[in-house]
Amino acid sequence: MAWILESNRIPTEVEVLKETRDFITVRLKGSEGAIRLRRSRVFKTKEEALKSIKDIKPSSGHHGPFGH
Numbered sequence: 001m002a003w004i005l006e007s008n009r010i011p012t013e014v015e016v017l018k019e020t021r022d023f024i025t026v027r028l029k030g031s032e033g034a035i036r037l038r039r040s041r042v043f044k045t046k047e048e049a050l051k052s053i054k055d056i057k058p059s060s061g062h063h064g065p066f067g068h
Contacts, residue, residue: 002042003049011049
């Protein structure tokens with residue numbers, strides 16, 4: 001078993017199906033489908049996954065060169 005972060009905030013336990021050089025194919029618990037993720041997005045423990053959560057800073061109000 002391993003852990004991933006859904007939406008960069010929800011730790012989710014997954015089953016490892018296949019490992020290649022840079023990618024790991026995993027299946028979410030209770031799901032029949034699988035997803036392939038970069039090795040850096042899959043964690044051995046829930047604690048490692050939680051430590052990797054990045055702080056998302058609020059927008060400064062600048063929306064690009066056209067003001068959209």
